[in-house]
Each structure stands twice: as structure tokens, then as C-alpha cells.
Amino acid sequence: MRVFNYVGKNIRRTPYQALAATMIMFLTFLTLLLFLLIAIGSQKILQHYESKPQAIAFFKDNATGEDVDAIEAALKQTGKVKNLRFVSKDEALQIYRDRNKENPTLLELVTANILPASLEISTNTPSDLAIVAQILQQEPVVEEVVVPEDVIKTLTKATGVIRWVGGVSVGFLIGFSVLVILMIIGFKIRIKRNEIEIMRLLGASTWFVRAPFLWEGITYALIGAVSAWVLTYALTWYFTPFLQPSLAEIELLPVSPIIMVELLGIAILASLTIGFIGSFSAVRRYLK
Amino acid sequence: MAQTIVKFDQVSKKYGNTLAVSEINLEVEAGEFIFLVGPSGAGKSTLLRLIAKEYPPSSGKIFVFEKDISKIKSSNLPFYRRKLGFVFQDFKLLDDRTVFENVAIALEVRGHSDEQIAKEVEKILKLFEIWPKRNLFPNQLSGGEGQRTAIARAIIGKPDILLADEPTGDLDPQTSWGVIQLLNEINSWGTTVMMATHNVEIVNTLKRRVVSIRDGKIIKDKKEGRYEIH
Numbered sequence: 001m002r003v004f005n006y007v008g009k010n011i012r013r014t015p016y017q018a019l020a021a022t023m024i025m026f027l028t029f030l031t032l033l034l035f036l037l038i039a040i041g042s043q044k045i046l047q048h049y050e051s052k053p054q055a056i057a058f059f060k061d062n063a064t065g066e067d068v069d070a071i072e073a074a075l076k077q078t079g080k081v082k083n084l085r086f087v088s089k090d091e092a093l094q095i096y097r098d099r100n101k102e103n104p105t106l107l108e109l110v111t112a113n114i115l116p117a118s119l120e121i122s123t124n125t126p127s128d129l130a131i132v133a134q135i136l137q138q139e140p141v142v143e144e145v146v147v148p149e150d151v152i153k154t155l156t157k158a159t160g161v162i163r164w165v166g167g168v169s170v171g172f173l174i175g176f177s178v179l180v181i182l183m184i185i186g187f188k189i190r191i192k193r194n195e196i197e198i199m200r201l202l203g204a205s206t207w208f209v210r211a212p213f214l215w216e217g218i219t220y221a222l223i224g225a226v227s228a229w230v231l232t233y234a235l236t237w238y239f240t241p242f243l244q245p246s247l248a249e250i251e252l253l254p255v256s257p258i259i260m261v262e263l264l265g266i267a268i269l270a271s272l273t274i275g276f277i278g279s280f281s282a283v284r285r286y287l288k
Numbered sequence: 289m290a291q292t293i294v295k296f297d298q299v300s301k302k303y304g305n306t307l308a309v310s311e312i313n314l315e316v317e318a319g320e321f322i323f324l325v326g327p328s329g330a331g332k333s334t335l336l337r338l339i340a341k342e343y344p345p346s347s348g349k350i351f352v353f354e355k356d357i358s359k360i361k362s363s364n365l366p367f368y369r370r371k372l373g374f375v376f377q378d379f380k381l382l383d384d385r386t387v388f389e390n391v392a393i394a395l396e397v398r399g400h401s402d403e404q405i406a407k408e409v410e411k412i413l414k415l416f417e418i419w420p421k422r423n424l425f426p427n428q429l430s431g432g433e434g435q436r437t438a439i440a441r442a443i444i445g446k447p448d449i450l451l452a453d454e455p456t457g458d459l460d461p462q463t464s465w466g467v468i469q470l471l472n473e474i475n476s477w478g479t480t481v482m483m484a485t486h487n488v489e490i491v492n493t494l495k496r497r498v499v500s501i502r503d504g505k506i507i508k509d510k511k512e513g514r515y516e517i518h
Contacts, residue, residue, distance in 0.1 A: 002402075
């Protein structure tokens, strides 16, 4: 464990460089973790909408049970349908009542006759939606077909953009972090050139000389990663009460502790990799 | 007959176009105390650095412990150097470490335990009478104390050969004699000492083997010799 004493001494003797390196690492990992959380969240939102009935066919009042059965059979035959659910007029009224139970005025005005029976259809993929909608629109007993296709398209596009922007930003910051570690460790090796020469004359092995520099780079990355994770966790806790009401139907917040532990694992693994690559490149370049 | 511990066989060393040492043939026996004397730039330090394998000779071969050191792989170089001790004119102590830490590092690189290091360092610092200074940094030491620390670091690993490059160069005469007495004592324990020096008085008083070098060539090699280059 002598190597960690050397690392500790190196860090204490150049506190500003250590602080700069750790702050860069912190920024990198904060960005990485926030983008990962946003990516996970947007994916969950998308999955939520994809798993919801994607199309709703409202029936005319003269639609019979046989008509509905025939339509269901026709839809099933396409092989595109994942789930079908018939909502009768009475069930529709019950749903309406549940949703508006705090507004008695709205409840008074509505009876089962006003609300149409409907068929909620979820498809295997969002692209199947158009085919299903086309079939339904051709049915004479169908009054109206509601397809939230645009919402999914927008969400899919947004998720793609988030991933792309996040990927590029994180990639850039990772590259920047590796270079910062390389520069700082390289600088330290240069200012310790005499010491290294003396240690080598005393019989220090290559790894005896290299190890403290390698661990120093890894330490900066590790401290940056763990502190960024702590702040990320704190931010999710802080924002949960504000965001939860608008995401009531989606099980997103509070973020599961399992996900946070997984994120910590990813951050630690990434920090070890970034720290190692940065400092190893420095010792390879400056400690020949 | 004593074992030949260092042997130079037609060794030359060039730095660019400058010839530092030329066709050197020299044998040193185990346990000898040998002075390398000559003016500045004669090639004394180069001979010591060649033994340390800081760089290779331009031509010729160097045998240490009866092995051709050019054949030592870089991975084995640390093990080879642990059999050597180095003392320099400017001490080459690590400025940000205390006396204790400067000496301890020689054992740390050898992988000794903290307990062993504490014991050994205490022993040698007491022997060299610098134990009370163990917590001071090099810039808080006198020249003599600094050189004693450097010698302690050089010999704590019990090297077979001690290479001393102008160890008294920056010291006053009285302190120089203290350092020489120390080197003499180390030699009496069986360690071979090779010392590059300008100091006429020390060389002439000690009456040890003197190898005189000028312009990179050995011009004299005498047992119980004197400093005769002027």
C-alpha cells in the first residue's frame, strides 16, 4: 500500500492541479450520468406510450356485438395486433367518472348514452399503427379512429436526438478528460525527472516508478466520478416532488435505487478506464 | 587471488563527436578502494556512469560481477543496480523528503517491509551520527550532513560496489575528511569503493590505488599511488 502513500503525497504537494483534474472529471461524469438518466427516462416514457393502446376506434351507437367481434377477428388476422380491449358504454362512463370524480358538475352532465363504446388496440410496433387504422376507418360501424402516432413519432425522434447529443457530448468530455489527465500526469513526471532518475539509479523497477503516476490519474477520475454520482442522486431526489405529478402514469420517479447503483458501477468502471488510459499514456510518453 | 569485480575491455564512449573515454582497459578487484583522478572532463564520471549502465559504451565491453553488462535486459537493470551504491558531488537527495525518507527509499525500491525499513534506517543513521536530523529536509542540512545522508542511502542496501563521483567536491576540508573516513570504513566492511576525485590531499594521504585519467585515457595506474596530474 506504499504506492498510495506516494499518490497521497503527490496530490497534497500539487493541490491546484489535483483540484483542476478532479473538477474536469466531475464535470465529465456529471454530464455522463445526467445524459444516462435522461436517456433511461425518455426510453421509459417512449415504452410507456408504445405499450399503451395506440389506436382507439369509437363505435357508432348502432354497432352490434357481432360487428365488434368481426372487426376484432379482422385485426387479429393481420398479425400486427398485440392487444385488444373492448370498452363498453358503461365501462366508458365508469372511466369518465373515475377521472372526473373531483368535478361533480362534469359528472352530472354525462350519461352512458353520450359516451361511445370503443376498441383500444395496441400494435407490435408503432409502424403497424397505420395499417390497423386503415382497416378500422373502412368499417362502417366505426365513427372515429384516434391514432396517437404523432406523439410516438415525436418521442422517438426526441429520444434519438437526446442519445446523439448525449453521446457526442460525453464522447467529447471523455476525450478531453483523458487529455487533461495525460497533461497533468505528464507535467508531474517532467517536474519529477530528477527524482525518477535517482530512484532508477537506486534500483527502482519500472513499475515502482510508474505505479504512483498511474494511480494518481485513476484517483482523480474516481473521485470525480463518485462525487458526480452523489450530486446526480441528490438532484434526482430534489426534483422528484416537482416532476412526479406530471409523470404520474409513468413509473419513472423516484429513480430506482437499483438503477442508481448500476449507474455508480458504470461511473466507477468508466473512471478506472479514463484514469488508466490518461495516466498510462502519460507514463508511456514521458517515462521511457 | 581476489575476484575481478569490474573489468573494462577496450571501452570507448563518445557523446556526439566528443570522445569522453578512449580504449579503457581497467580491472578492479573485489574489496579494493580505488581513486579515479584527473582534471575536469577527463572521463572519470563517464567511467562510473558506464558501470551504472546509465548509457552503453560506444565500443568495448564492461564486465561487472564477471558478466557483460551490455547483456543485462532493461527488466533486470533494477536488480543489477541494487548491487551498486551511488554517491554524487551534489548529493542528489530528494528535496521533498526528510533525511529518514531519503535513506528509506533505497529499501523501498527493494520491496522491504516498513518495519524492516524503520529498523535498518535507524541503525545506519545512528551509525552515521545523523539520527537527530532524521526529520529534516535536505535544504536544512549542512553539506556534511547532506553527504552523510547520501552515503547512508547508497550503502543501506549493502551494495557490493560503491561508486562515488566527487563526493567531497562541495565540502570544506574538515567535512571532506569525515566523508572519506566513512568511505574508508565502508570499504573495510568489504565493499569495493570507486571514487572519482580532484582532491590531492585525500588521495595522497590515503595511499590507495590511483588510476590517473587525462583526455579519456588512463595514463597511470598505481597501487598506493599519488595524485600526479597537474
